[in-house]
Amino acid sequence: MNWLNDGAVGLAPQISMNRGWCHFPHTADLGVRGWGDTVEAAFEEAAMGLMAAITSSVVAPLEPVAISCRSSSLDLLLVAWLNAVIYEMTSRQVLFGRFEVHISGNRLSAIAWGEPVDRVKHEPICEPKGATVTELKVCRDTHGTWTARCVIDV
Numbered sequence: 001m002n003w004l005n006d007g008a009v010g011l012a013p014q015i016s017m018n019r020g021w022c023h024f025p026h027t028a029d030l031g032v033r034g035w036g037d038t039v040e041a042a043f044e045e046a047a048m049g050l051m052a053a054i055t056s057s058v059v060a061p062l063e064p065v066a067i068s069c070r071s072s073s074l075d076l077l078l079v080a081w082l083n084a085v086i087y088e089m090t091s092r093q094v095l096f097g098r099f100e101v102h103i104s105g106n107r108l109s110a111i112a113w114g115e116p117v118d119r120v121k122h123e124p125i126c127e128p129k130g131a132t133v134t135e136l137k138v139c140r141d142t143h144g145t146w147t148a149r150c151v152i153d154v
Contacts, residue, residue: 021049024135024149030126031135032082033149039138040101042148043078043108047085047099050131050152054089055122059097061113068109074138078148081108082131090127093117129153 019036030053034045051059065088069080081101089095096114117124134151141147 018145019045021045021052023049023053029132029134030128030152030154031149032152033147035145035147037145039074039140039146039148040103042138042146043081043101043103044099046078046082046148046150047096047101047112050082050085050128051096053126053128053152053154054124055095056125057122059095059122060115061096061098062115063094063113065092065094065096065112065114066109067112068107070107072106074103075136076133077103077106077108078138078150079131079133079136081110082150082152085112086128086130088112089114095122126154 019041021034024031024033032046032049034042034049036042036045067084067088069084071077071080085096094114094116096112098113099110101108101110130153132151132153136150138148
């Protein structure tokens with residue numbers, strides 16, 4: 001699948017040689033897709049895509065926050081992960097600029113680095129309500145690239 005020609009819209013996709021994120025269209029909400037050489041990289045990039053839906057400003061990775069979750073499948077672990085990120089953002093009033101994810105079986109542990117929300121600096125665009133199972137998919141393609149995607153309710 002050609003990730004750059006798969007209906008990606010919104011902000012320009014953030015791409016390096018082996019990882020990146022993009023938004024994809026959905027009727028009333030926002031699709032987020034992350035990809036990378038590992039499933040962890042794909043999850044990190046999906047979270048970066050979530051942040052890009054909130055602000056186009058650079059978020060300084062100043063304060064570390066530990067995040068963990070678990071689920072019965074890798075697909076549902078993506079939803080749990082993004083919802084945990086949204087919960088931490090909301091409860092702590094922070095935005096994140098960097099993620100480090102580790103997955104073992106059905107458990108995810110991560111560190112997210114961010115800074116307090118500054119409405120002038122960050123100019124928030126939207127407030128995500130939660131990740132959904134709509135268009136949910138976590139898979140590895142024939143080239144070894146992992147993809148993690150779902151729709152975010154905004």
